[in-house]
Amino acid sequence: MKxxxxxxxxxGVLDPQGRAIHNALEGLGFDGIEGVRQGKLxxxxxxxxxxxxxxxxxxxxxxxxxxxxxxxxxxx
Amino acid sequence: MKxxxxxxxxxGVLDPQGRAIHNALEGLGFDGIEGVRQGKLxxxxxxxxxxxxxxxxxxxxxxxxxxxxxxxxxxx
Numbered sequence: 589m590k591x592x593x594x595x596x597x598x599x600g601v602l603d604p605q606g607r608a609i610h611n612a613l614e615g616l617g618f619d620g621i622e623g624v625r626q627g628k629l630x631x632x633x634x635x636x637x638x639x640x641x642x643x644x645x646x647x648x649x650x651x652x653x654x655x656x657x658x659x660x661x662x663x664x
Numbered sequence: 665m666k667x668x669x670x671x672x673x674x675x676g677v678l679d680p681q682g683r684a685i686h687n688a689l690e691g692l693g694f695d696g697i698e699g700v701r702q703g704k705l706x707x708x709x710x711x712x713x714x715x716x717x718x719x720x721x722x723x724x725x726x727x728x729x730x731x732x733x734x735x736x737x738x739x740x
Binding site for chain 2: 594595596606609612613616618620621622623624625626627628629630631632633634635637638642645646649650651
């Protein structure tokens, strides 16, 4: 089974990587981009017995820095 | 408007970050994880006139290394 976890910076948190991508896109001539934010996509392969509680605990303990990041869990 | 781009390593490509996360999860006592892969989620804020062709060109030119990475574009 597969679970996907999306980790993104909270609104208002400075995103230097996103800023760098935005500048690079403009440098390549892609206009019309108003903002770029970069996050992480973590894909877990696991057995059937991985509970929602375990997924949440993984995010809070390791996968996301909940001070500055949000996380979203997508099962199956 | 918002467009999301998911960049992931191609199957078979070694993923040291994913491996490190997997080890750390096991170290925290989360058993049953068979594999971990980490990718990028890039969120673009833009005007209505950003074409599919432009999105694809951004991925091929900058956002993904198409030798080792796949990308998926999710509009709107």
